[in-house]
Amino acid sequence: MIVGERREEMHRRWICGGWLLAALLICGGVAAAATSYFVRLRPAGAAGPRATVALDLTHSDEASLNRAVVLSFARDGAADSAVVEGGPGYGDLFAAANPAESTTLVGEFFYNSLTVPFEALGSLTTFRLNLTEEGPVPGIAPDEFSMYLIDRSTGIPYSTADGLGTDALFAIDVTGAAGGELSVFDPMVFVAPDTLTLDQGLAEVLPGPAATGRLRLSRIFPNPSSGAVRMDYDVPPPGGKVSIVVCDLAGRRVAALFNGTRPAGPASVTWGLTAVGGKRLAPGAYFVQLRMAGQTVVGRLVVVR
Numbered sequence: 001m002i003v004g005e006r007r008e009e010m011h012r013r014w015i016c017g018g019w020l021l022a023a024l025l026i027c028g029g030v031a032a033a034a035t036s037y038f039v040r041l042r043p044a045g046a047a048g049p050r051a052t053v054a055l056d057l058t059h060s061d062e063a064s065l066n067r068a069v070v071l072s073f074a075r076d077g078a079a080d081s082a083v084v085e086g087g088p089g090y091g092d093l094f095a096a097a098n099p100a101e102s103t104t105l106v107g108e109f110f111y112n113s114l115t116v117p118f119e120a121l122g123s124l125t126t127f128r129l130n131l132t133e134e135g136p137v138p139g140i141a142p143d144e145f146s147m148y149l150i151d152r153s154t155g156i157p158y159s160t161a162d163g164l165g166t167d168a169l170f171a172i173d174v175t176g177a178a179g180g181e182l183s184v185f186d187p188m189v190f191v192a193p194d195t196l197t198l199d200q201g202l203a204e205v206l207p208g209p210a211a212t213g214r215l216r217l218s219r220i221f222p223n224p225s226s227g228a229v230r231m232d233y234d235v236p237p238p239g240g241k242v243s244i245v246v247c248d249l250a251g252r253r254v255a256a257l258f259n260g261t262r263p264a265g266p267a268s269v270t271w272g273l274t275a276v277g278g279k280r281l282a283p284g285a286y287f288v289q290l291r292m293a294g295q296t297v298v299g300r301l302v303v304v305r
Contacts (some may be wrong), residue, residue: 007201015049016292019240022187028157029280030064032084033132033133033147033178034130034131034132034133034271035108035130035131035133035172035178035179035180036128036129036130036194037128037129037131037194037195037196038126038127038128038129038194038195038196039126039127039128039129039147039195039196039197040125040126040195040196040197040198040199041053041120041121041124041125041149041197041198042123042124042197042198042199043123043198043199043200044200047068048077048118048120048121048122048123049118049121049151050117050118050119050120050121050151050152050153051118051121051149051150051151051152051158051163052116052117052118052149052150052152053115053116053118053125053147053148053155054113054114054115054116054119054147054148054150055068055070055105055113055115055145055146055147056111056112056113056144056145056146056147056148057086057105057107057112057113057144057145058107058110058111058112058143058144058146058224059109059110059111059112059143060102060110060136060140060141060142060143061136061137061140061142061143062133063135064134064136064143064174065106065107065108065134065142066107066132066133066134066145066171066174067104067105067106067107067131067132068104068105068107068114068129068130068131068132069102069103069104069130069131070093070102070104070105070114070127070128070129071093071101071102071127071128071129071130071158072126072127072128073124073126073127074102074125074126074127074135075118075121075122075124075126076118076122076124076125077118077119077120077121077122077123077125078118078122078154079116079117079118079119079122080116080117080118080119082103082115082116083114084113084114084193085111085113085115086107086108086109086110086112086113086114087105087108087109087113087114088106088108088112089103089104089105089106089111089114089135089213090104090106091103091104091105093242094136102176105238107143108201114160115142117151117152118152121149123257123276125126128225128279131172131175131180132146132174133174133175133177133178133179133180134174134176134279135174135175135176135177136174136175136176139205142173142174142175142176142180143170143173144171144172144174145172145174145175146166146168146169146170146171146172147168147169147170147171147196148166148167148168148169149169149198155296160185160187160188161185161186161211161293161294161295162185162187162214162295163211163213163214163215163293163295163298164213164214165237167185168183168185169184169185169186169188169196169198170182170188171183171214173186174257176288178183178232178300179298179299179300181190181216181217181297182297182298182299183215183295183296183297183298184196184295184296184297184298185294185295185296186294186295189202190289190294190296190298191251192247192248192249192250192251192287193250193251197280205245209239210235211236211240211282211292211293211295212237212238213236213237213295214236214295215233215234215235215236215237215290215291215292215295215297216233216234216281216297216300217231217232217233217288217290217297217298218232218233218234218266219231219232220288220301223300223301223302224301224302224304225301225302225303225304226303226304226305227272227273228270228271228272228273229236229270229272229273229301230269230271231244231268231269231270231271231288231290232266232267232268232270233267233268233290233294233297233299234265234266234267235262235263235264235265235266235267236292237291238254238262238264239260239261239262239263239264239265240262240292240293241259241260241261241262241292241293242257242258242259242260242261242267242290242292243256243259243290243291243292244256244257244258244259244263244269244273244288244289244291245257245288245289245291246286246287246288246289246301247269247286247287248284248286248287248298249284249285249286249287251287253276254275254276254286254297255271255274255275255276255281256276257269257271262292271302273303281303282303283303283304283305284303285300285302285303285304286300286301286302287299287300287301288298288300288301
């Protein structure tokens with residue numbers, strides 16, 4: 001959620017500068033590649049805070065038109081009807097009466113938002129998210145989908161380890177590749193194969209270690225791969241301890257590629273697809289998890305014979 005002056009400044013710049021699991025999502029009669037996630041919010045305490053769930057879709061590329069579809073929304077808290085800005089949005093899954101089966105947010109404008117105000121968030125809120133994967137044309141920033149929890153008494157998002165200072169819980173850059181680039185910020189956690197979960201008291205969330213940008217996993221190449229792969233990534237200032245691990249679809253660690261300190265700037269690691277014990281990795285899909293200062297970036301690697 002880009003709030004206040006930050007949102008206005010980004011909008012001015014735009015005007016002046018004028019997986020996880022693959023699925024099929026039917027949008028307007030056309031089959032489009034999509035990524036599906038299950039989101040679970042379980043703050044400490046039975047009542048939960050008075051908060052707003054905000055889902056933002058930032059749209060930069062006129063050649064693509066991505067959509068976020070929210071399904072299977074369930075909660076034990078007291079929620080009001082959703083509010084859409086930009087958009088448009090179709091289907092009121094969140095209506096207090098006669099809800100639809102889903103809500104679709106279409107990224108037609110620079111800034112598009114779906115917010116759900118809660119009088120009390122409750123002890124458990126869940127929903128399924130499907131996000132289309134239309135990548136940008138070269139030289140244009142990708143669309144980005146992100147999620148926030150906002151304190152309704154202050155209008156300010158609860159703090160996370162988001163290095164951009166926008167306090168996102170997670171962000172997905174729609175690169176055109178399966179899953180795009182998923183960034184998850186403490187206290188939210190990625191649980192393989194497709195779950196994003198928050199399981200603690202929001203009022204106790206503190207800002208993560210100082211970082212003046214986001215950790216990026218810019219490329220896994222080649223992918224799919226039958227031999228060695230190279231992973232290029234960018235470390236935000238001021239640099240720090242970085243770890244890179246590979247997990248299977250059940251979340252079991254199969255290889256540790258790096259665990260040490262990196263300065264700010266581009267870096268890379270090359271891996272010969274060998275698992276713990278020196279055995280060759282079996283064909284299949286795997287997650288690459290890059291972590292630093294409370295930020296976790298998740299990419300998908302496919303190993304073939």
